[in-house]
Amino acid sequence: MTVTESAERDAPAAASAEPGRRPGRWLARTLLAAAGGLLLFLAFPAWDLSGLAVLGPATLSLATRGVRFRLGLWLGLVHGLAFFVPLLSWTGIYVGEFPWLALSVTEALYLALLGGALALTARLRAWPLWAAGLWVADEALRGRWPFGGFPWGRLAFSQAEGPFTAFAAYGGAPLVSFAVALTGTLLAAAVLALARAWRDSSAAQRRAGSLRAAALAVVTALAVPAVGLLAAVPLAGGSLTEGGPTRTVAVVQGNVPRAGLDFNEQRRAVLDNHVQQTVDLAGRVAAGDVAQPDLVIWPENSSDIDPYLNDDAAAAIDRAARAIDAPILVGAVVSGPGRFISNTAIVWDPETGPGDTYTKRHPVPMAEYVPYRSFFRFFSDKVDLVRADFHAGAEVGTLEMAGSVVGDVICFEVAYDGLVRDVVDGGATMVVVQTNNATFGFSDESPQQLAMSRLRAVEFGRSVVVASTSGISAVIAPDGSVVRSSDLFVPATFVEDVAQRDQTTVAARLGAWPEVALTLLGGGAVAVVVVAGVRGRRVGSTQGPSRVELGRTTKGRA
Known part of the structure; x- marks a missing residue:
């Protein structure tokens, strides 16, 4: 199935989530995005609940699933504000609220872009992979622009210890962020598959397929931190005095x-x-x-x-x-x-x-x-x-x-x-x-x-x-x-x-290349959707108005 066909198939679901048509759904998605931002905040010091970090990407992926780009921007902004406002509260201790809130809003705007991008790519095959790449791309942009960027609050910086930490030795902070995001997006995929199984409870074959998809997503999600634990085995130990003079x-x-x-x-x-x-x-x-x-x-x-x-x-x-x-x-x-x-x-x-x-x-x-x-x-x-x-x-x-x-x-x-x-x-x-x-x-x-x-x-x-x-x-x-x-x-x-x-380490030898590759992974997914959308509009314009449009025109003239 092509990207265009997938988008057409899922168009009703996307439309149903628009705020003007389903205000209850819009509010629920907004609350989910906000809750995810707060959970992500709790993963950072001094709360140190690092395992909650995966719920940030998971909740934002669920919130932006099946919505249009503009609503994705809003949901990403809400997620970002719920995360950055408490995370960066220390910036306003002695200078007042304005600099703190201005910085928090600025940083949240990057997550607004991320929310829009997640909405665009949510219907692609293997979307959890592309979504995790988009998290890395968003952090790469935020850490460089403007004025050299401000990379505080990257997913990786919540993982000073735990099953994801060892990825830093192989691909630096970007690979750690990718692993956290991928685990979260795979968990989101499992939730969506279970929801489909619930809806298809009367159709045994479809329900079984959805349950298999959910199980595969859960197993894959658990495999990511498991790989991280295995990757830690050959690394330097905790001794200060070993490894050199x-x-x-x-x-x-x-x-x-x-x-x-x-x-x-x-x-x-x-x-x-x-x-x-x-x-x-x-x-x-x-x-x-x-x-x-x-x-x-x-x-x-x-x-x-x-x-x-x-x-x-x-x-x-x-x-x-x-x-x-x-x-x-x-x-x-x-x-x-x-x-x-x-x-x-x-x-x-x-x-x-x-x-x-x-x-x-x-x-x-x-x-x-x-x-x-x-x-x-x-x-x-x-x-x-x-x-x-x-x-x-x-x-x-x-x-x-x-x-x-x-x-x-x-x-x-x-x-x-x-x-x-x-x-x-x-x-x-x-x-x-x-x-x-x-x-x-x-x-x-x-x-x-x-x-x-x-x-x-x-x-x-x-x-x-x-x-x-x-x-x-x-x-x-x-x-x-x-x-x-x-x-x-x-x-x-x-x-x-x-x-x-x-x-x-491998990360030192590879330098910035892991970040470049993962950024291209996420950015490439956005490019695929945008190009497919442009081609679809061109095909539509050369084929003339659709039957629905002709019907509306005739009815208007009558």
């Missing part, structure tokens, strides 16, 4: 005087906190309580005083480095180039002082720089809280420290596949995430970001060290397990031996 790494979380946007108004106190924690650690080393570290990791914004221009700040960092007798990776805000400032990681040697640097390549729009400032000021004067725009660095964050190559990404950069992949391709033997979560208070932002770091550990087979000014700081093994972690808004220091690995 070890380096003793110290993580310092100095804490901040207070949470909020003005945390750095006491920036000298923040710097002094990290210096004091490091000096105290040196005392514990001297006492034999902990091992002598080979390198020390401070977080983003640990020195918001430019140590290149301020002698007191430089002297304080020198004092800490000499006390611990190891290089420190300092997160600093430095002046330049030109009118800009730079979010910069500096390798600070106890003997020679500042050395290699990495400047954040992806500053956060509206937080670290404001594009089209005068335009966005029309909506909110909060944009002027960003007094100076941050400069985007051009170099990959691979830094040599104590004979190891540290792959540094700063804060939200951990959400971007390419930025993390670049440091591993550049020879990083461990990954460091320097972050500052003080501006988000006691919210879900920190555990959500930690989950991304855990997935990256599996994706690239590297230990990941997370250093935060105020928490959560952590040391993560290559299997994604958290070996050590801190609480929020408390000083913390811990020291761990970390193996420096140079093995490459």
Whole structure:
């Protein structure tokens, strides 16, 4: 059966779901889409009900089944709002509701497009496969545009642990999202088949066929996580010290005087906190309580005083480095180039002082720089809280420290596949995430970001060290397990031996190709439907008006 024939066969079902004809059905679909978005939210930290993630794609597929494109847009928007509004609530803690809701609506618009695309492709053969590809395509677009995108809330980031996690090592975050979505769409297919069996209860042969289809969909859906569990067997284990020569790494979380946007108004106190924690650690080393570290990791914004221009700040960092007798990776805000400032990681040697640097390549729009400032000021004067725009660095964050190559990404950069992949391709033997979560208070932002770091550990087979000014700081093994972690808004220091690995996972070797292939899978399905629809209209126009149209015309003339 061709796509056109399938569409014609299912046209009555599609029409019956339109809001003008069946308002009850329209409301039920809307409620289903909203419920699915809320269930998807619960799959993410700090709720951590990761198994619920499959219900997001399942419910949206059911809601958009048999509807037209426009209603699909609406259902996708509802699903997106129910998901993103609670997920991103931390963005409005200190800046008010408008930026939070504006970002949530913007992100929900991408799921509106997804809902429309699911409606278009719902009648294709093997539609669960194409629908799962569309989820990956939607996330790929959302993570790139506009202003470099905002990939927060990808299906993969709900799977820091569980049966889908291992897929990250073979196809990165896109393959994890695809596996979650495919499981959900297959479950939706099973529900639809069971519904057909219920409707066909008086026709034994059709009912048996529907039951077989439901059973096949369920078995296939269960097979996806089962494959994920098998795929985890050959991967790196949970030991920090296996897989290469070890380096003793110290993580310092100095804490901040207070949470909020003005945390750095006491920036000298923040710097002094990290210096004091490091000096105290040196005392514990001297006492034999902990091992002598080979390198020390401070977080983003640990020195918001430019140590290149301020002698007191430089002297304080020198004092800490000499006390611990190891290089420190300092997160600093430095002046330049030109009118800009730079979010910069500096390798600070106890003997020679500042050395290699990495400047954040992806500053956060509206937080670290404001594009089209005068335009966005029309909506909110909060944009002027960003007094100076941050400069985007051009170099990959691979830094040599104590004979190891540290792959540094700063804060939200951990959400971007390419930025993390670049440091591993550049020879990083461990990954460091320097972050500052003080501006988000006691919210879900920190555990959500930690989950991304855990997935990256599996994706690239590297230990990941997370250093935060105020928490959560952590040391993560290559299997994604958290070996050590801190609480929020408390000083913390811990020291761990970390193996420096140079093995490459399948995901690292394939790079962006899994995402490209899965995006084409979903996009190709949309293209097939659109082309078939255009051809159908052309055939209809060359054959003249249909019998129904002639009848209407004659009746009108009469």
